[in-house]
Amino acid sequence: MEKSKRVDTLNALNAHLDKGTTADAGGIMRAPMSDFTCPRLLAQEQDVFFRNTPLCMGLSSELPEPNTYWSDDATGTPVLMVRDGDGCFRAYANVCRHRGSRIVAAGRGAKARFTCPFHAWTYGNDGRLLAVNKSRHFGEVPCGEWPLIALPAAEMHGTLWVRPTPGDPIDEDECLAGLQDELIHWRLSDYPFAGRQALDARMNWKLGLDTFGELYHINTLHAQTAAKEVVGDLQTFDGFGKNLRMVAANQKLNLMRMLMPSVERWPYTQITSTLYFLYPNVILVVGGAGVDLFRIFPLEDSTAKSRTIHAWYVDPKIQKHMADNAMSYEDRLGMSMEVVENEDYAVAQEIQINAERGIQSEIVLGRNEAALQHFRNAHRMGLGHDVLPVE
Numbered sequence: 001m002e003k004s005k006r007v008d009t010l011n012a013l014n015a016h017l018d019k020g021t022t023a024d025a026g027g028i029m030r031a032p033m034s035d036f037t038c039p040r041l042l043a044q045e046q047d048v049f050f051r052n053t054p055l056c057m058g059l060s061s062e063l064p065e066p067n068t069y070w071s072d073d074a075t076g077t078p079v080l081m082v083r084d085g086d087g088c089f090r091a092y093a094n095v096c097r098h099r100g101s102r103i104v105a106a107g108r109g110a111k112a113r114f115t116c117p118f119h120a121w122t123y124g125n126d127g128r129l130l131a132v133n134k135s136r137h138f139g140e141v142p143c144g145e146w147p148l149i150a151l152p153a154a155e156m157h158g159t160l161w162v163r164p165t166p167g168d169p170i171d172e173d174e175c176l177a178g179l180q181d182e183l184i185h186w187r188l189s190d191y192p193f194a195g196r197q198a199l200d201a202r203m204n205w206k207l208g209l210d211t212f213g214e215l216y217h218i219n220t221l222h223a224q225t226a227a228k229e230v231v232g233d234l235q236t237f238d239g240f241g242k243n244l245r246m247v248a249a250n251q252k253l254n255l256m257r258m259l260m261p262s263v264e265r266w267p268y269t270q271i272t273s274t275l276y277f278l279y280p281n282v283i284l285v286v287g288g289a290g291v292d293l294f295r296i297f298p299l300e301d302s303t304a305k306s307r308t309i310h311a312w313y314v315d316p317k318i319q320k321h322m323a324d325n326a327m328s329y330e331d332r333l334g335m336s337m338e339v340v341e342n343e344d345y346a347v348a349q350e351i352q353i354n355a356e357r358g359i360q361s362e363i364v365l366g367r368n369e370a371a372l373q374h375f376r377n378a379h380r381m382g383l384g385h386d387v388l389p390v391e
């Protein structure tokens with residue numbers, strides 16, 4: 001985020017604290033509870049969002065140098081992402097042209113050629129079929145006709161995007177919708193990959209997203225945990241097409257207000273977390289420790305199961321501090337999921353059960369839950385449904 005916007009944001013948070021307000025969506029919104037249970041809706045979401053929409057997969061440092069790869073199954077399609085010998089980001093269906101086996105096991109590494117474990121056909125990271133094992137026995141296979149199937153892929157200002165179905169190239173303006181300058185200023189490619197963890201939960205995938213979309217619950221649900229760090233019910237909100245930006249403050253904001261009258265001099269990343277929703281299923285948070293990226297997916301084609309994949313990219317400035325204090329990346333990863341798992345997702349799983357019981361048909365999203373209102377309507381627009389009115 002640009003310096004001037006950081007100061008504007010700090011001023012906005014400061015003014016909200018003075019006045020006892022927060023970002024305001026202008027009204028309340030009713031949303032159908034069946035969004036969490038409807039199998040027809042899920043089938044449409046799978047088709048539109050998870051097969052035919054570009055998805056943010058991670059930051060550029062997942063593939064730190066030429067001839068590195070990352071094999072990932074989270075979208076439901078096995079995807080092989082590579083940085084080729086020229087440093088160019090490419091993606092392929094991780095499926096062998098011979099008999100359809102998966103070629104590269106899930107994980108990351110450095111390699112320029114990939115050999116299928118089934119009968120050892122070998123492909124290059126430019127997608128070409130390089131060798132057919134025992135080709136005299138197998139029969140004539142013109143290698144040029146059987147490359148890996150390319151998936152649309154784009155590297156945009158430190159982020160990696162893939163559409164899991166072959167087709168047109170990815171359109172940057174459509175994906176980022178005005179967030180380009182923000183991403184450029186964060187210099188996201190400078191944050192090294194630090195680790196990844198997955199959390200499966202018995203709830204609709206959208207309830208996972210909702211966890212991140214309001215701070216109204218901080219002082220209640222997280223009274224003994226996150227509320228000690230984060231200022232509850234205080235946030236800014238800005239929409240960028242179907243994406244959004246929401247900025248939260250931690251308790252250091254109150255300290256700054258007492259100690260340092262000049263907002264321009266406040267250390268932005270030390271006192272805020274800047275959260276982006278990247279349509280349709282990603283939450284990216286830039287904060288004091290680095291970048292946390294959460295990708296949330298339906299699991300096993302179930303309306304009631306989801307998988308959240310959390311990747312953390314460490315701020316290069318705190319890397320040394322962590323090493324000096326013997327702080328492990330694993331500890332930081334574990335800590336960051338603890339509150340989500342024990343508090344947020346515990347409630348979300350209860351909401352899922354209540355939605356399944358069909359006790360009530362609607363939920364209501366408040367003026368201070370602007371991001372939740374935006375998620376709903378971004379998804380509805382993506383699926384071609386009417387948007388929900390703000391009342």
Ligand code: FES
Pocket residue numbers: 096097098099100101116117118119120121
């Ligand atoms: S399926 Fe890959 S070599 Fe046979």
Ligand SMILES: [Fe+2]
Pocket residue numbers: 211217222344
């Ligand atoms: Fe929470």
